[in-house]
Amino acid sequence: MEEPIEDREIVFLLADDHSIVRQGMAILIDEIVPNARVYQTSSLLQIVELIESKGVEIAVIDAHFPDGNSLHILSQMKAANPNIKILVFTGLEEDLHVLKFIKAGANGYVSKLSEEEEIRQAISDIVQKGEYFSALSRNLMVQFVHNPDLINPLSRLTNRELQIAEMYAEGNGNLEIANHLNIKQNTVSTIKKNIFEKLKIENLVELIDLVKTHHKI
Template identity: 55%
Template sequence: MNPLDKSITFLLADDHSLIRQGIVFLLEEMEFECEIFHASTLKKVLESVQENPIDIAIIDAHFPDGNSLSILPDIKRIRPETKILIFSGIDENTQSLKYINAGANGFLSKLSEEDDVKNAILKMINEGEYISPTTQALLVNSFRNRNLINPLFSLTERELEIAEMYAEGLGNLEIANRLDIKQNTVSTLKKRIFDKLKIENIVELVELMKDHS
């Protein structure tokens, strides 16, 4: 049976109503039968998935109440058959693999042309996934370099230990005392951690640790 011969149930999840309405217009132009639910927060995403038989969930990366990366495993646990397309303005080159790795079935940039968005939706319906040429290349490269999937893999055991302590809110002196090493050694390792992870401050480190814990 052709997937387009039956009604498709969509969940459009974005905290900007204009983005959701824009996708509605595209779905109307594509002229297939569908039912559409909306969500503006992560909490509402999970509620909608629990209450409705969602076929395709088109979800932004960031919401006022958090990062959608955190709920992808929950969506798959609640409704394994739901296909998830991340539709976001974040950088595909640095971000798409972690969403795919967490359970998303596709990743699409909000900078994409209308035809690309329609193509991605059709791929999700017909094939259950949408892997853009950019993400395809990243996936191939990730087999050679696992740091592309999780940058924390680039850290040594000691560097990861210190990164976790920074993420917990500890300072250089506290870390030095806990590990019984010199404070300037901690500072040197901190710089090395930041260089490897391509970050500039503790806030970015905390966010990265949350995303890849």
């Protein structure tokens, strides 16, 4: 008979390049799972190695690290331990990013902007149920069945908009883009505004992040 959650040792991995985030999450885990054994890393490259060497059962990971994007190692994490449960804990907007992480193998997704109670619920659910998804995420999953393009927000863009988004991500400015495409600068500005509205973003940093995440340039 399986021991109660509270009494069984569970091996966690906290992967985030910000120490304060890891420490805060470690405190919550200690309160929810008193016998948890918690390992920490700030490096994306160490995640799979720690899963293999420490017998990690639950990984709480950020979406982005200085050395890369965690989306692309979820499959490696699952290969290292097919039973591992992965909770993505990130500042990225849920409606734009959750589906791609689910498709890649995540068992849960919670925003760093969430109230403490929701983060506690996410930890508790990932331990007891093996998954945590908000009502928004579940709604998006249902929508995805009928509209697979939801998983990639860049699919909302026209070919020209995607072309210009890629050029911004490559470091080009309005003048360079206008000259390269032989169009007016104000046309580039108008298209940029349309791109921002369609993707629900406010600046080039967010655009570059989306392009690098969803589209190979």
